[in-house]
Amino acid sequence: MTTSPTQYAHPEALVEADWMEKHLNDEGVRIIESNEDILLYDTGHIPGAVHIDWRSDLQDQVIRDYISPDKFSELCSRNGITPETTCVFYGDKANWWACYALWAFRLYGHEKVKILNGGRDKWKADGRPMTREVPKYPATNYPVPKKRFDKEIRAFADEALAQSKASKPLIDVRSPGEFKGEITHMAEYPQEGVLRGGHIPGAKSMPWKTATNDDSTFKPAADLAKIYFDQCGLKPGTDTVVYCRIGERSSHTWFVLTYLLGLENVRNYDGSWTEWGNKVGAPIEKGV
């Protein structure tokens, strides 16, 4: 049993809507919307927010990987972002893609990152201001990151396998049906060509949604501690790998573990089930 925390480990990484409204015109803040629905930003967004798409902006367009450091520099520069800019991410689907974009920014070492609690849906439901006006910021000269922090916050298939063999914590954040191998994708999502269902041997099932309230905000620190420390058995200092289907839901859990609970060695296996379930010879467990 771990002592129940009374507040998030890094409360500065999560902002509420009132804070956001007060910083809409803050030159040191860039609001970034990242969605699953590719045209959602165009239908209206938080005033001053720029749009970064997980696929066309953050991913390499040829191989399955993220953009190169020089492309990241270009992306930030054209959105008026400097290394000192505080980037506040928000989006649809309870901030899945916002957390994914935040995690990708961390891959390139951008440190000043925050999530808007509740994301786009809560902002809109609360009647906060929205606009269709696309902002234009003076281009900056974001230096090309010298390294990508893959080793620190990203896991690859061989590392997930090593984690499994060493019986170290692996958290599968997909739905219970996906974990059991009954389905290979979320119920309402297209099948994206995974040949096998199940989970990585030794992985514990803790769906991403367990960490959120009905309005998509994050649960209090004490509740999160019960879920991840008591139920999943995670401990500070222990290597933890999280995964889902393509890395977006696990980015959400990665944010919870890293920023809200303060675990230091959490890596997101973004290849996730679309890689593992197709990988020849990869060990798989089915059922509970």
Next chain:
Amino acid sequence: MYPPKLEKIIQLFESLPEIERRETLVSYADNAKKQEPRAGEKFVLEDVRKDEECADTVGVYLQVDDEGKAHFRMTLGPEVQTLTRAMTAILCKGLDGRTPEEVLELPSDFVTRIVGAELVRVRSQTIYYVLTRIKGICKVYLDRQRMAEVA
């Protein structure tokens, strides 16, 4: 090759640069609600369901008039994505007044000409959904017609 109303829409989209193409798609999406059934309208077939391919419930309603021409209405759940909303408005308008046979025989390659290569590339799994549902209800209608004729 395509129904005149649809051809006109295709030509409009093909003439637009990418930014305006997106704006026009959003404009169509804004108008998707106008395709909902109106009070008193009667339909020969109604197909309301939630598929794995779509994020929320989509309803397709078919009306066939005395001349055998099809008219479509659609309902969309709140989670349905913007691109699907846009295709709903486009197809209800573009296919209005064609026969179910004509709709069923329609090649689907026009969808990419409307949506554009960039959106097709990044979200290819969602763009054909509405056309598939509209063709589906037309097929059921025609199958029932044939069965009735045989009986």
